[in-house]
Amino acid sequence: MADVIKNKYDFAIIFDVENGNPNGDPDAGNMPRVDPETGNGIVTDVCLKRKIRDYVDTVKEGEDGYKIYIKSGVTLNKKDQSAFENFDIEVETDKKKMQDKIKGLKKTDPDLDLKIRDFMCQEFFDIRTFGAVMTTFVANNMNCGQVRGPVQLSFARSIDPVVPQEVTITRCAVTTESDAENKVNTMGNKFIVPYGVYIAEGYISANLARKVTGFSEDDLELLWNAIINMFEFDHAAARGKMAVRKLVIFKHSNELGNCPSYKLFDAINIQKKPDVLVARKFADYDFSVDTQLIPDEVECIIK
Incomplete structure (x- = not known):
């Protein structure tokens, strides 16, 4: 396995959505999430991490060291028990x-x-990356139950306010025979954002990688690839056209960093072009990074 990362990183993900719902809000009938005070669109960190996990799961296919902990179809307790089995600990009901x-084993x-924490970090990419709360270990009063991951993401927020729209759709097929006697089609609706550019900020702590999870240089490269391609395996009619347009990476020269993260993010400028009234494509925006605001010790990489 590659060496654990030795540099702190900050990064920004710029992505857009066209005629789709980037992140529905279950408390609002699955409408696109919006800041009610500003009208800016919101995509949660959980939504973005789900897509990163799905990408890794697809390209690695359960390969040793790259299993996914937070995944549908298998209970978390069962995954936790794999650690007990690895150390020949019989699980009591x-x-x-x-x-x-456990108390007796910890005395000896x-x-x-x-050991259990390290095993879970080595087995599961998303624990090694994002951390996890492993309830089986928490319930048994074990300190390894909560792992803080080195990679953290913020909510994504649209650059400009978005205007969610409700689109009525029809289906020519009906469900039951009784429905067929009374109607020839059924109606439904879907919510979309006509267009929006979003930005999410991320942070990678080399200190936590070294002390806790062992997040490596190979993991880092996989993470960058997953971010850039996270919408490519996730296309759906409900989400419309989504794409990562820019990934801006700030690589510090050491483990603890050379300057506060916010100063680096302030160097990123995304603005609607002066002659554009209503944006409907990424080319309607000007994108730039003011390198004069970035210290010489920090390397700026744009993918």
Whole structure:
């Protein structure tokens, strides 16, 4: 496995959506998420991390060291138990008995928590990257239950306010025989954002990578590829056309960084062109990075 990363990174993901719903809000009938005070569109960090996980799961196909912890179809407890099995710990159905067993094992092996944490980090890419709360270990009073990952993402926010639209659609097929006697089609609706450019900010701590999860240079390269291509395996009619347009990476010269993250993000400029009234494509925006605001010790990489 490659060496653990030694540099702090900050990064910004610029992506757009055309005639789609980038992130529906279940509390609002699945309408696109919007800041009610400004009208700017919002995409949650959870939504973006889901797409990164799905990309890695697709390209690695369960390869050793690149399994995905947060994934539909397999319970988290079952994945947690794989760590117990690796250390030949028999799982007790009675919670109190299991807690007593773990307590006894930790007396003979004080490093058991660290060994289990390291095993889970080595097995699962998303734990190694984003961290996780592993309830099986938490329930058994183990310190390895909560892992803070080195990679963290913010909510994405659109550059300009968006105007979600409700589009009525019809279906020529009906569901039941009784429906067929009374109607020839059925109606429904879908919500879209006609167009919007979003930006999400991210942070990578080399300090946490070294001390906790072992996030490596190979993991970092995979993460960049996953971000750039995270919408390519996720196309759906409901999401319209989504694409990552720019990935701006700030590489610090050391583990702890050379300047505050916000100063680097302030160097990114995305503005609608003066002659554009209503933006409907990425070319309607001017994109630039003011390198004069970036310290010499920080390398700026644009993908």
